[in-house]
Amino acid sequence: xxxxxxxxxxxxxxxxxxxxxxxxxxxxxxxxGLGIAGIMIGAGIGIAGAARGIGNIGGSAVEAIARQPExxxxxxxxxxxxxxxxxxxxxxALIIGLIAIVGGYLK
Numbered sequence: 001x002x003x004x005x006x007x008x009x010x011x012x013x014x015x016x017x018x019x020x021x022x023x024x025x026x027x028x029x030x031x032x033g034l035g036i037a038g039i040m041i042g043a044g045i046g047i048a049g050a051a052r053g054i055g056n057i058g059g060s061a062v063e064a065i066a067r068q069p070e071x072x073x074x075x076x077x078x079x080x081x082x083x084x085x086x087x088x089x090x091x092x093a094l095i096i097g098l099i100a101i102v103g104g105y106l107k
Contacts, residue, residue, distance in 0.1 A: 036101050043097040050090035054083050 061079040065072050 032104055035104060039097045039100050043094050046093040047090050050086050053086050057082050057086075 057079055061075050064075050068075075
């Protein structure tokens with residue numbers, strides 16, 4: 001939706017300007033490129049945050065197992081479930097970003 005609005009605004013601006021100015025600026029798709037860059041930066045930040053979270057979960061699980069080796073099974077199970085939920089969120093964020101990019105190009 002945001003990319004579509006950005007494309008419409010860019011198109012409206014390019015039709016309002018004289019021809020000499022639009023050819024100097026480029027093809028008029030600068031807004032789409034900036035939108036895609038924003039989507040990918042946002043997805044990258046989300047993925048980096050998820051990686052840090054999974055790293056913290058793994059480190060905490062190793063410390064917990066070192067303190068209580070008899071609870072190894074339940075700690076490992078909880079760690080894997082938490083990591084899987086974080087990975088699901090990360091994959092969802094990446095797919096939404098890719099859908100937004102493809103949706104912007106298909107319009």
